[in-house]
Amino acid sequence: MSTEKSLAKGSAAPGPxxxxxxxxxxxxxxxxxxxxxxxxxxxxxxxxxxxxxLKNKPDWFLEKNPFGTVPxxxxxxxxxxxxxxxxxxxxxxxxxxxxxxxxxAYAKAQQKMLLEHFAKLVPLFYRIPSAKKNGDDVSGMEAExxxxxxxxxxxxVQKKTKFFGGDSITMIDYMMxxxxxRTEVFEVQHCLDHTPELKKWIELMLKDPAVKATIHPVETxxxxxxxxxxxxxxxxxxx
Amino acid sequence: MSTEKSFAKGSAAPGPxxxxxxxxxxxxxxxxxxxxxxxxxxxxxxxxxxxxxxxEKPEWFFQKNPLGLVPxxxxxxxxxxxxxxxxxxxxxxxxxxxxxxxxxAYAKAQQRMMLEHFSKIIPFFYRIPSAKRNGEDVSGMEAExxxxxxxxxxxxVQKKTKFFGGDSITMIDYMMxxxxxRTEVYGVQNCLEHTPELKKWMGRMLEDPAVKATMFSKEAxEAFYKSFIDGKPDYDYGL
Numbered sequence: 001m002s003t004e005k006s007l008a009k010g011s012a013a014p015g016p017x018x019x020x021x022x023x024x025x026x027x028x029x030x031x032x033x034x035x036x037x038x039x040x041x042x043x044x045x046x047x048x049x050x051x052x053x054l055k056n057k058p059d060w061f062l063e064k065n066p067f068g069t070v071p072x073x074x075x076x077x078x079x080x081x082x083x084x085x086x087x088x089x090x091x092x093x094x095x096x097x098x099x100x101x102x103x104x105a106y107a108k109a110q111q112k113m114l115l116e117h118f119a120k121l122v123p124l125f126y127r128i129p130s131a132k133k134n135g136d137d138v139s140g141m142e143a144e145x146x147x148x149x150x151x152x153x154x155x156x157v158q159k160k161t162k163f164f165g166g167d168s169i170t171m172i173d174y175m176m177x178x179x180x181x182r183t184e185v186f187e188v189q190h191c192l193d194h195t196p197e198l199k200k201w202i203e204l205m206l207k208d209p210a211v212k213a214t215i216h217p218v219e220t221x222x223x224x225x226x227x228x229x230x231x232x233x234x235x236x237x238x239x
Numbered sequence: 240m241s242t243e244k245s246f247a248k249g250s251a252a253p254g255p256x257x258x259x260x261x262x263x264x265x266x267x268x269x270x271x272x273x274x275x276x277x278x279x280x281x282x283x284x285x286x287x288x289x290x291x292x293x294x295e296k297p298e299w300f301f302q303k304n305p306l307g308l309v310p311x312x313x314x315x316x317x318x319x320x321x322x323x324x325x326x327x328x329x330x331x332x333x334x335x336x337x338x339x340x341x342x343x344a345y346a347k348a349q350q351r352m353m354l355e356h357f358s359k360i361i362p363f364f365y366r367i368p369s370a371k372r373n374g375e376d377v378s379g380m381e382a383e384x385x386x387x388x389x390x391x392x393x394x395x396v397q398k399k400t401k402f403f404g405g406d407s408i409t410m411i412d413y414m415m416x417x418x419x420x421r422t423e424v425y426g427v428q429n430c431l432e433h434t435p436e437l438k439k440w441m442g443r444m445l446e447d448p449a450v451k452a453t454m455f456s457k458e459a460x461e462a463f464y465k466s467f468i469d470g471k472p473d474y475d476y477g478l
Contacts, residue, residue, distance in 0.1 A: 081352070083351070083352060094345075105329050105332035106314075108328075109326075112325045
């Protein structure tokens with residue numbers, strides 16, 4: 001059962017997940033859920049999607065994930081996995097084709113450390129546009145974001161690789177991608193002015209089949225974001 | 240090379256890590272570094288410790304971890320791993336004896352989700368004593384902590400197991416232990432009043448050899464914590 005339209009409070013709980021499938025509870029514009037969608041597509045996994053109305057959450061959804069967030073995975077056995085990085089690692093371990101995490105313990109740890117650094121960057125993508133809207137001075141936050149993006153750029157310069165884990169896409173590239181897809185929406189694209197390697201990486205990512213399968217155009221993101229900021233998020237925009 | 244006394248600013252950088260060893264940069268009373276120490280002890284890994292003066296950090300330490308935090312692992316090859324959960328997973332993968340993480344992907348995901356829930360409990364251990372010192376009303380925070388600890392207690396009730404991952408100690412037990420070792424120091428032991436299974440779990444943990452090897456007495460914790468609050472942390476207390 002795949003639906004595009006989001007299920008809200010009062011909706012009937014979906015039935016069990018069909019054999020040989022995995023179900024993803026998602027929201028079409030959520031960058032965290034996009035991480036899981038990227039992994040599902042890259043690994044060629046058969047999955048169904050149920051989009052959830054995140055402003056008016058169904059009670060049955062809160063029983064699946066007490067945090068009430070997407071992404072959430074559910075298996076035919078009724079096993080539930082939530083948190084974007086946990087779902088992504090789970091998928092990579094269960095579905096052996098096209099491994100996204102490296103096999104070596106140290107290389108895996110390096111990817112996790114990079115994700116931890118990136119996690120400190122993510123709040124700036126939200127706080128900067130929010131502060132701008134309130135008319136606050138964002139120069140400090142922008143300087144911080146530029147510095148952190150500069151460090152990411154340096155990683156690519158030092159490694160001399162096309163992607164963050166080598167010359168092929170790996171897990172860390174997919175984990176970071178959704179936020180780079182939204183730099184224009186968050187009005188932080190100028191913070192990439194002095195990060196040429198990062199811009200090259202963005203171009204390479206835009207050619208990846210999983211990215212193409214999950215991406216939304218900038219205009220669509222802008223419309224959703226506007227509705228979100230105005231307090232009436234249009235989770236079903238474009239349907 | 241193991242030192243007990245902490246290395247401060249101006250100290251000489253340590254040499255390379257000897258073959259067949261792994262080095263841990265630590266602080267004797269740090270609960271996060273204790274996670275890594277628990278894993279090292281329980282897996283019988285040969286390691287040396289360098290304690291860091293966290294108020295007057297040596298310049299060379301920032302070359303190892305730019306964030307300047309412990310725990311940090313360093314291998315003879317000069318590979319650096321930071322962040323308590325990343326170091327712990329790295330050790331479990333690099334040293335195959337006595338696996339602490341389960342082998343099934345779902346069971347592993349369950350442990351990671353439990354750790355995520357626990358990470359929302361940790362701030363209360365710090366905020367409650369801090370607010371008390373400022374003479375603020377802590378009843379709201381205590382109620383929230385009691386509720387969250389109640390949910391942890393429920394986990395054990397439902398699972399009917401001695402530990403959080405089954406009837407033997409696994410990774411999640413070690414990840415949570417250090418903060419439970421400090422409940423009296425933080426003045427939150429009253430929040431465990433209605434969590435009998437959790438108290439039984441604590442009793443079992445106190446019998447574990449790795450816990451015994453890494454723990455400090457309530458008096459030692461209190462002496463350190465007092466020095467910490469007074470702004471002059473005595474990292475070498477007891478030496």
